[in-house]
Amino acid sequence: MAATGQDPATSAVWTRKHLIGLQDLTAGEITAILDQTAEFKRMGEAGETRIGALAGTVVANLFFEPSTRTRASFSLAAKRLSADTVDFSSSGSSLSKGETFLDTARNIEAMGVSQVVVRHSSSGTPQLLTRHLKASVVNAGDGMHEHPTQALLDIFTIRENRGSLEGLTVTLVGDILHSRVARSNIWGLTKLGARVIVCGPSTLIPPHIEKLGVEVSHSLDEVLAETDCINLLRIQFERQRSAYFPSIEEYAHFFGMNGDRIRKAKKDVLILAPGPINRGVELTPDVADGPHSVILDQVTNGVLVRMAVLYLIQQRRQELNGGTNQ
Numbered sequence: 001m002a003a004t005g006q007d008p009a010t011s012a013v014w015t016r017k018h019l020i021g022l023q024d025l026t027a028g029e030i031t032a033i034l035d036q037t038a039e040f041k042r043m044g045e046a047g048e049t050r051i052g053a054l055a056g057t058v059v060a061n062l063f064f065e066p067s068t069r070t071r072a073s074f075s076l077a078a079k080r081l082s083a084d085t086v087d088f089s090s091s092g093s094s095l096s097k098g099e100t101f102l103d104t105a106r107n108i109e110a111m112g113v114s115q116v117v118v119r120h121s122s123s124g125t126p127q128l129l130t131r132h133l134k135a136s137v138v139n140a141g142d143g144m145h146e147h148p149t150q151a152l153l154d155i156f157t158i159r160e161n162r163g164s165l166e167g168l169t170v171t172l173v174g175d176i177l178h179s180r181v182a183r184s185n186i187w188g189l190t191k192l193g194a195r196v197i198v199c200g201p202s203t204l205i206p207p208h209i210e211k212l213g214v215e216v217s218h219s220l221d222e223v224l225a226e227t228d229c230i231n232l233l234r235i236q237f238e239r240q241r242s243a244y245f246p247s248i249e250e251y252a253h254f255f256g257m258n259g260d261r262i263r264k265a266k267k268d269v270l271i272l273a274p275g276p277i278n279r280g281v282e283l284t285p286d287v288a289d290g291p292h293s294v295i296l297d298q299v300t301n302g303v304l305v306r307m308a309v310l311y312l313i314q315q316r317r318q319e320l321n322g323g324t325n326q
């Protein structure tokens with residue numbers, strides 16, 4: 001317990017320069033982001049959609065892997081906070097002329113960038129950048145490691161529907177083995193008091209994952225009735241090096257969310273998916289577009305979560321820089 005009487009693990013205070021993953025964060029730091037997100041949501045609903053907090057700063061989006069949601073969401077979040085933005089993608093860049101990843105990042109930073117948002121297929125890339133840049137680094141998904149803002153927007157969407165994570169059962173279904181979204185969700189959800197079940201074919205569940213504080217199931221039908229929120233993870237064919245199940249049809253039969261399973265689930269079950277969704281694989285169109293689905297709410301909340309992250313990091317930078325907004 002700190003001298004203020006506040007427990008640093010649970011007090012909602014943000015003091016970090018980077019966001020690499022939820023594994024590093026306390027419940028209080030996660031709550032600080034969620035509370036700031038809620039504040040931006042209130043402001044947006046009151047018509048205050050443009051905020052000057054990042055005026056005069058530059059946010060660079062460095063995407064070395066494809067993205068629709070995360071990239072657009074960070075770009076919009078930065079603009080809503082009045083930052084200038086630089087959008088870099090590896091295709092069509094000087095990487096094809098032999099420039100290294102670090103030289104690319106350093107050159108973009110030299111344009112006066114305060115925060116670098118990075119997505120890369122190699123786990124550990126954001127951490128590496130923190131050692132080479134003065135700018136803050138925000139992880140937008142690194143390999144199979146973490147995707148912290150995706151988990152934060154998942155958790156925020158659950159919290160706004162249910163009030164609290166404490167005591168809820170959240171089931172993560174599908175390709176847990178290759179999923180950075182699963183890892184970030186596991187860290188965040190368990191820290192906030194949720195019970196987490198990971199569910200999928202045994203080939204797609206990492207061994208010893210129970211050590212992270214989760215339960216394992218290989219039958220979606222067995223856990224449906226006790227689940228409050230189901231997060232349907234995409235089968236990551238691009239990261240799979242062998243066949244992990246006999247066919248897509250068989251996967252959908254055993255682990256896909258469909259109308260029959262919705263009828264067997266809790267009446268108020270929430271259906272989440274990080275996207276992109278494969279209709280007919282992880283879930284059927286009637287579920288994706290049905291009344292239990294909060295998939296598009298997740299995307300809407302994603303902009304607000306990313307605003308909160310960029311804002312809190314910039315506040316911290318200002319403190320460290322003696323009040324200068326750089």
Ligand code: CP
Nearest residue numbers: 067068069070274275
């Ligand atoms: N959920 C997610 O990361 O989507 P994108 O790959 O489109 O950014």
